[in-house]
Amino acid sequence: MNTSWFVVLSAFIFCVGATGVMSRRSPLVVLLCLELMLNAGNLALVAFARMLGNEEGQIFALIVVVVAACEVVIGLGIIVGMFRRRLPIDVDQMTELRG
Amino acid sequence: MNATGYGWLVLGAPLVGMLIIALGWRVLPGRSAGWLGSASIGISFLASVGMLIELVDRPEESRALVGTAYTYVETAGFRADLSILVDPLSVFMCLVVSGVSFLIHLYSISYMTSDQGFARFFAYLNFFVFSMLLLILAANFVLLLVGWAFVGAASYLLISFWYRRGTATAAGIKAFVINVIGDVGLVIGAFLLFDATGALDYASIFAAAPEVFARNDAQLVGACLMILVGAFAKSAQLPLHTWLPDAMEGPTPVSALIHAATMVTAGVYLIARCHPLFELAPIAADVSAILGTATLIFAASVAMTATDLKRVIAYSTMSQIGYMILGVSVAAYGAGLFHLMTHAFFKALLFMGAGSVIAAMGGIQSLDRMGGFRKAMPFTFVTFTIGALALAGFPLFAGFFSKDEILAYALERGGGYAVLGIVGYIAALLTAFYAGRMVFRVFFGLSVPEADELAKGHLAHGSHANPATGEEEDTDVGFPGSEHHVAEREWPMKLAMAPLALLAVVAGVLGIPGVTETLEHFLEPTFEDSRFAEVHPTAAAEWVGLAAGGLVAIIGLGAAFLYFMRDPGRRVATRERFAGVHRVLINKWYFDEIFDHAIVRPVAASGRFGRSVVESAFVQGVLVGGTVGVVRAGTSLARSIQTGELRSYAALLLVGVSALILYFLIVSS
Numbered sequence: 001m002n003t004s005w006f007v008v009l010s011a012f013i014f015c016v017g018a019t020g021v022m023s024r025r026s027p028l029v030v031l032l033c034l035e036l037m038l039n040a041g042n043l044a045l046v047a048f049a050r051m052l053g054n055e056e057g058q059i060f061a062l063i064v065v066v067v068a069a070c071e072v073v074i075g076l077g078i079i080v081g082m083f084r085r086r087l088p089i090d091v092d093q094m095t096e097l098r099g
Numbered sequence: 100m101n102a103t104g105y106g107w108l109v110l111g112a113p114l115v116g117m118l119i120i121a122l123g124w125r126v127l128p129g130r131s132a133g134w135l136g137s138a139s140i141g142i143s144f145l146a147s148v149g150m151l152i153e154l155v156d157r158p159e160e161s162r163a164l165v166g167t168a169y170t171y172v173e174t175a176g177f178r179a180d181l182s183i184l185v186d187p188l189s190v191f192m193c194l195v196v197s198g199v200s201f202l203i204h205l206y207s208i209s210y211m212t213s214d215q216g217f218a219r220f221f222a223y224l225n226f227f228v229f230s231m232l233l234l235i236l237a238a239n240f241v242l243l244l245v246g247w248a249f250v251g252a253a254s255y256l257l258i259s260f261w262y263r264r265g266t267a268t269a270a271g272i273k274a275f276v277i278n279v280i281g282d283v284g285l286v287i288g289a290f291l292l293f294d295a296t297g298a299l300d301y302a303s304i305f306a307a308a309p310e311v312f313a314r315n316d317a318q319l320v321g322a323c324l325m326i327l328v329g330a331f332a333k334s335a336q337l338p339l340h341t342w343l344p345d346a347m348e349g350p351t352p353v354s355a356l357i358h359a360a361t362m363v364t365a366g367v368y369l370i371a372r373c374h375p376l377f378e379l380a381p382i383a384a385d386v387s388a389i390l391g392t393a394t395l396i397f398a399a400s401v402a403m404t405a406t407d408l409k410r411v412i413a414y415s416t417m418s419q420i421g422y423m424i425l426g427v428s429v430a431a432y433g434a435g436l437f438h439l440m441t442h443a444f445f446k447a448l449l450f451m452g453a454g455s456v457i458a459a460m461g462g463i464q465s466l467d468r469m470g471g472f473r474k475a476m477p478f479t480f481v482t483f484t485i486g487a488l489a490l491a492g493f494p495l496f497a498g499f500f501s502k503d504e505i506l507a508y509a510l511e512r513g514g515g516y517a518v519l520g521i522v523g524y525i526a527a528l529l530t531a532f533y534a535g536r537m538v539f540r541v542f543f544g545l546s547v548p549e550a551d552e553l554a555k556g557h558l559a560h561g562s563h564a565n566p567a568t569g570e571e572e573d574t575d576v577g578f579p580g581s582e583h584h585v586a587e588r589e590w591p592m593k594l595a596m597a598p599l600a601l602l603a604v605v606a607g608v609l610g611i612p613g614v615t616e617t618l619e620h621f622l623e624p625t626f627e628d629s630r631f632a633e634v635h636p637t638a639a640a641e642w643v644g645l646a647a648g649g650l651v652a653i654i655g656l657g658a659a660f661l662y663f664m665r666d667p668g669r670r671v672a673t674r675e676r677f678a679g680v681h682r683v684l685i686n687k688w689y690f691d692e693i694f695d696h697a698i699v700r701p702v703a704a705s706g707r708f709g710r711s712v713v714e715s716a717f718v719q720g721v722l723v724g725g726t727v728g729v730v731r732a733g734t735s736l737a738r739s740i741q742t743g744e745l746r747s748y749a750a751l752l753l754v755g756v757s758a759l760i761l762y763f764l765i766v767s768s
Contacts, residue, residue, distance in 0.1 A: 021749045030745070091745040098743030 006047030014040035031075045038068045102153035102185045103166025108146040112139045117225035124218035133208035136221035144197040162624045184238035188625040192235040199360045200228045202595040207352040209589035213580030227253035239300035240289040251278035258349040263577035270345035277342045281332025288325030305375040323383030334366030336394045347409040351454030360443035367423040388428035392519040395421025399529035404684040430631035431508030433619035438501035445489035445603040452483030458583035461559040471546025475553040482600040489603040491531035494649035500607035503648035511636040531655020539663035612641035
């Protein structure tokens, strides 16, 4: 199968994720969409690895999976913490970093 | 032990004494700090005698020894050692300084007994003696400057010893500022010499000077004039003299030690030490001689009208140092230093006597309030009178021989110097007059209540107030103590004054023209390279000078007797008749006012201008305000980007990354 199909799919998933990150207000969904973007990247890596016939892209994909897992742990932890302190679960209201 | 070993001991004893007293003041009981301080100076004096014995044992041509402890600085082309120079001049100065200092320490043990700062006083005093000896023994300009600056600091500490007295701290600051002007002058002078000769130790500079400098070379004259600035600031000569009268705010032993016998003679020592340079630069020597003469007549004239007993003696000190400066500037080194020694004896004695009288008056220093102490204070009367006679140059007293020798040398040089010598004789007349005035006004005339009380055995302790302003004071630390002490009742004070009185009478035997001249022979090795070594008035000429000087002294004292004893009413009449002259004299020729208008006020005005215009408008407004404005504008721009909204950050990130990728795609295609 032609590599371009995988790349097109990967780009589509990436755009879905990016749109989600920018348009949704729930931090949970934002995290989810981030995962989508990461995995879109993974898909592209694996696809190109297959095309070139070596394993380096796959190794990178594995590393990205590990990083994504860590990131999700932290992100979810923050969200749980916010929930416990009864803070609004809404990214539009989390503007404490405004200068 | 060899001579330099003794030299280090001379320096070490006061230093150790100072450290022990300064660190152990809490545990030293009673007067022990005073005894400890005196003992350390006593050791110093004995070591000086040791140096003298060692030096006299050596042949005349090898009587200049240098002892080096270690090398202080060594870089390419420059080397400064921590080294001392033991030669007849420094040994002579050490003997005078440590000897007189020892007696004044002894005097202070009694005089300062009830002061709360007793131990502090002796720590300062020992520090001063250490610094002075360091100044004398230094073998190069670096160490000389260390001692020079230390002495100024010690003088400041001791003038402001009663540090809660506003007038005392102001006087201390004044003295320190003028001394620092001198220090700067001396540093510049040393630099000019180093620039030309590449050395800083006396031996190398003096050896190189005749080769590098032509006679009256501009750089050498500049260096000598800068050295003179240092010498004149320390020795209170015109126009850097105004600090000395104010320095009388310090305790009387300080006035005796620093502002009469030792520190103020440092300038004379320096000129004598640098005589090879001054002989190569006769212009500088002439400037020095003229200013010294101007000072001696100016100070003598002011001393005639000053009413504060200590200030009379202070002006007299300036005047006598003027004689010494004149002496060493006209190449009469032996005579100048001889006068330095006799002056140290009789002036310290006069101050000690004055301290005793002031104590009997309960702290009052005004001559107008004093009178008739002759019966109540016989010991003080006798010693003070001896001091005054020696000061006046009364025949056969110490000052008689030393002062007239200087003037004889000045007349021998002839020409303009003869004029200076004649001015010196006129000032000698004034000196005799004011010396008589002090004695007659303090000890004769109607006796004041304090004198009557003292004769009955009751010592007035006076009110605790500043004698200058009348402000109320307590007797805690920072102010004078509760009790006063007069020589009649304290044996250490008597023990200190008696030897000085003896020396003020007999010290002249060290330099009777044509008979002894011991001192001059002793100092000869230091000054044998002088161009004027052979210029020497004949004994006959000196005796004529002595006769003239003696006559002048007797006339002056006689005039004072007629004036103050026979007809006291005439005093007021004269004062009113010559009101203008009197006003000029009592205002010290308006030197303070001139300095105030010429220097202090312009500087203060420029300071105010700087603060109101330069500081607030330019620095605060333009520099600081401008920087703040730029930074503030920049930050508000940066802050406006930081919205804190997660989604806009994400959008920015995406747009940014997309833009980058697009850019690279376009570039690479």
